[in-house]
Amino acid sequence: MKKIRSVSALLFCLLAASIACAQSPPRPDIVLRGTITGKQNHTYEMVPFDVPSGIVALTVTFHYTGHEQRTTIDLGLFDPQRFRGWSGGNKSTFTVSESNATPSYLPGPILPGTWKLILGVPNIRPGATSQYEADIYFARQDGEESFTDQPLRNGPAWYRGDLHMHTAHSDGSCLSQSGRKVPCPVFLTAQAASERGLDFIAVTDHNTDSHEDALRELQPYFDQLLFVPGREITTFWGHANLFGPTQFFDFRVGDTTTTRTLFERAEKLHAILSINHPNAPTGEECMGCGWTPQQQFDPRLVHVMEAVNGGDEDGPHASISFWEKYLDQGLRVTAIGGSDNHNAQIPAGKTNAIGRPETVVYADNLSVPSLLDAIRKGHVFVDLSASRDxxxxxxxxxxxxxxxxxxxxxxxxxxxxxxxxxxxxxxxxxxxxxxxxxxxxxxxxxxxxxxxxxxxxxxxxxxxxxxxxxxxxxxxxxxxxxxxxxxxxxxxxx
CATH class of the missing domain: 2.70.50.60 (abc- transporter (atp binding component) like domain)
Structure with missing residues (x-):
């Protein structure tokens, strides 16, 4: 895919569950160091560390010496109550959070208390020693997470993506190998997006975060396609895509929780909450699809809006006019687009196909923080033609x-x-x-x-x-x- 790039590149530090930054790496919250000797061959060592309250994810990086002597140290994890996973010697970095985890590990609450690293020693020669270091990084509830610890591509460019799609984790469906209609797996969505030359996607299943675990597993394989954490907050009075957090976000708007509350929570999380297809009709065919909040709220809370939805484009229910009403009030609201795809097998270029429309973002690099920052700034255009260039x-x-x-x-x-x-x-x-x-x-x-x-x-x-x-x-x-x-x-x- 052709990219229009400037000559300089900006580096960044990924704030949540992140460990890589070339020039000024973040400091670990805890550093564990120790020595393994030949006497500990074929044993397991438990290395405790304390996790404070308020942590939503933790990342561990592990390194040790002695590889040239065939020393091998395997790695696993216990939280204060249960076993959280074992990666053996196949990973030097892993992340666990409430909603998702690096494959080999289990998602779940990050409980305060004493956790333990398990160091298994399948091989160390008699008389040999190995120095190990485990760096532990805590992520607090700042709302911006990622499934990779570094940009998939460096350098400013126009990056193309689809910010609205559904899979088996909500109401996405497609045909099975034998032609039956079945829940559509996340892999097919990622594969179709990759084949169509997209740089990033956000899977936005309704109200759930279960798809995040699948995306964390797929991200290392799709190393040219960035997965942006997202979900569609689906209420009785309107839908909105939440971009950034992977932890639970309460979608229940009723007598005590208002639409305003949703936007205020998103602000506190430093997340993006984007109103979806606001001009869509609401009724039994599409419950809550149009934007009709149960009470008025401050429009200044709205920073991003889906002005083009794949099912509407510039047809009778297109939301460009709704977006422009906000602009006419003197507000600065970024227009984005999304296919609203519910079937990854829809052929390219067809209505609601993945990548029609594309949101094209001028970002410093291909990473979640850079993309979300550029969207907030409005450095965006929407390509309704599903082009690649x-x-x-x-x-x-x-x-x-x-x-x-x-x-x-x-x-x-x-x-x-x-x-x-x-x-x-x-x-x-x-x-x-x-x-x-x-x-x-x-x-x-x-x-x-x-x-x-x-x-x-x-x-x-x-x-x-x-x-x-x-x-x-x-x-x-x-x-x-x-x-x-x-x-x-x-x-x-x-």
Whole structure:
């Protein structure tokens, strides 16, 4: 897949259950060191450590010396109440959390108290010694987790993905080998996404987190496809995708818990809660699908919204108009898309097929923290055509200030806003801009080349506006949906 990259790369530290950072690695919460001698051959050593309350996941990295002498030390784990797993000598790093764990280990509550590493010694020669070190990292409830401890790809780029799909862990189904309709396994979703050239996906089964364990097992195999932790919070008054946490998130909206409560909880977790298909009809065919909260809540809590759903696209139930109502209130809300796939076997490009539409994110690297950070910032466009290479990269400058999609720009009255639009694989289509939802005819232009940079200008009036790009067919059908650049906004996105 073609990527448009800049020359610099930013490194990051994964905050939850993470251990890798090239320049400034996080410090372990506990370091356990010891010595194994030849006298301990064919024995098991228990190495205790204390886990405080409030921990949602822990990661262990284990290293030892003596490999050149064929020393082998196996590894396992007990919590204060039970056995949590055994990886022998096949892993030097593992993570356990309440909802998922590295294969070989069991998910479950991270109980406070004394845990124990099991060190099995199948071989150490007489007279030999081995020094071991176990570094233990605690993750508290910060909401941002991952199934890999390092980026799958380094360097800034436009990364393509699908942020809304379902599997056997909720109502996803497909045909079995003998042609029967059965719950569709997570593997088929990952395989289809990989074959279609996606860089990331979020499996968002309804209200559950059981699929997270399957994704943790699959992530090492799909080392070019990043799995973003997600689920669809499904209430009687609307659906919303939660991105980031893997621990339980209470979805029960009723008399005492409100829609506002959901967004406040997501804020505390530093998670993204994105309203799904808000213009969809609600009824017995799709219970709670439309967005009709049981009581009003502060719209400033909404930072991300699914403006394009695979079942609607730009049809009668498309949610772009709902999203733009939030923009018209002066709010900065990122538009994303998702296929809402319920059958991994739907052929590529068909309605609700995996990757139609794609959310395309300009992120510092291919990692969960970088992707979620870029989505919060609005560095996103939505590709309704399920292409593998279309790019809509827009920036504006005024008085030597520069802003990308999702950013704010100060544009004084009578100044000239210079617009640069870098387009890839859009020949034969039209680039247009909407100012506060209305097309600006002077900013509509034909795209004639496979890769083209178009330069346009707009006279600023010094007032507050949102300016967003999109790409359409000559007949006006939407192909690429861009996020706004916010002119003269003083409010922070946070």
């Amino acid at each position: 279309r790019i809509l990269d827009v920036s504006v400058t005024d008085n030597q200030q520069m802003a990308k999609m999702g950013d704010a720009l100060a544009a004084p009255a009578n100044s000239t806003i210079a617009i640069s639009a870098h387009l890839v694989a859009c020949q034969g289509l039209l680039l247009r801009f909407l100012l506060d939802g209305q097309p600006v005819h002077a900013l509509q232009t034909n795209i004639q080349q496979t890769e083209q940079v178009l330069a346009l200008t707009l006279k600023a009036d010094g007032k507050k506006h949102w300016l967003r790009p999109d790409v359409v067919t000559p007949e006006g059908r939407l192909v690429l949906l861009g996020n706004p650049i916010y002119l003269n906004y003083t409010e922070s996105r946070e």
